[in-house]
Amino acid sequence: MKSTIPDTGVPITPAAGNGGDRQENRHEASLHGEILLRLRDYVVEGNIPEGARVPERQLCEMLGISRTPLREALKVLAAEGLIELLPNRGARVRQLSQRDLEELFDVMAGLESLAGRLACEAITDAEITAIEQLHYEMYGHYLHRDMHGYFQTNQRIHESIVAAARNETLRTAYANFAGRIRRVRYSANFARKRQRWAEAMREHEAILDALRRRAGSELSDILFQHLRNKRTAAIEHLSEPQEDAPASA
Amino acid sequence: MKSTIPDTGVPITPAAGNGGDRQENRHEASLHGEILLRLRDYVVEGNIPEGARVPERQLCEMLGISRTPLREALKVLAAEGLIELLPNRGARVRQLSQRDLEELFDVMAGLESLAGRLACEAITDAEITAIEQLHYEMYGHYLHRDMHGYFQTNQRIHESIVAAARNETLRTAYANFAGRIRRVRYSANFARKRQRWAEAMREHEAILDALRRRAGSELSDILFQHLRNKRTAAIEHLSEPQEDAPASA
DNA sequence: GTCGGCCATTTTGCATTCATTTTTTGTCCT
């Protein structure tokens, strides 16, 4: 059994055994729907090495289903850009080149830039107040050098801006691209440089300021530049040697 | 007639050269890949009424295949947002509400805005010259009141800007959203108002000007406003003449 | 000793088949 698969013999998810305790499903009641969600999470979490070839058979065993719904889910994941489907040669986790990452970051920047612009048109004072709260909370994390908390709050701020844009299509697209990037766990390391961190905080203050003034164009510009700088930091980090131990879970 | 099922006995043989090529060349070999391309074109072309329920069996007969590859293609189309997949109730052509259209237009505006910004970073003089050529050509169409030629050239200009952004991810996303909108055939009517047409020409001149100066932020702003105005015109057009009452049961 | 062709095994792609759910239709009761 010369398994070309690295370490894919993994429990893909606890997934609450088939006890039959769950028929209350909002949207994805069907099997292929659930498989899709689980597989997507599984890939996004980075449990499969890049470019690793994962035979359908093995995935079927792991998931306890037949190949038909699995293949449907794979097609969708391929359409989402998470995996690649080579004809007659199976599915591979799409490996993102540095160029791909740059492109993804730029698209994310464009989407957030758009979100900021749209948000200025319809955001309520209450929403701004909520974002301000998050901002102060994030500032606290920054002062305490709590990188994990900082990133989580940071993400919530950006999500709040996207939500304030009141555009579900944008929200979905944003989530999709965010998922593609999330595979690359840059966030845990990208802001080691304290200087960049301080810059990011200043940029966030400018974001908040523009948001308060509902200055759409300005906010759009600031957000794009903010994400651009993030991108630069992330790419630089990726180019550097990674000496760290990844196990922070 | 309570049945929403129309006579879908239509020959699904368009497959003719489309204005824009799709992003996936990797699927063309396999059957489901070809089915995907044909079905997507078929839906984008608007051959299926909105919300119409099309039984898989019927599509299989039309396409001469079995249900397995068809279902795979349907899943992908659903992921792309072209159709809806109701659990146990089949696939329906996704009908876009006015709100959906507004959202789509805004996202397109954001993507083109981003494209303009990125294009300013890397566009060559030759590319600008080419766009200028298209611009003059479009101006000729405008002077001759040739709406069809105008729209085609206009589309080529916008595609050129997206291409100049040198971001394949962006290009793919742009093509996807463009396909969703294309179902709604607004373009044939949206510029009935000559005033709007003249405005659009002026905006295009401003676009070209900003592009020549590589003024990224400015071009970003102009493009967004340009698309915003397009959106307004399109939505207004949709509200006015109701050629078909989509009222489904 | 290494390269190249041949064959067995595995894997993918598609068709077919089975099981569930939905929809329709027919009948019966109010």
Added chain:
DNA sequence: AGGACAAAAAATGAATGCAAAATGGCCGAC
């Protein structure tokens, strides 16, 4: 006559089977 219930018919969801292509190993040739 109209509505409710039930059974038939059809459609969807998932599993299995089968053919074609690919992967890998083996043997022979150079």
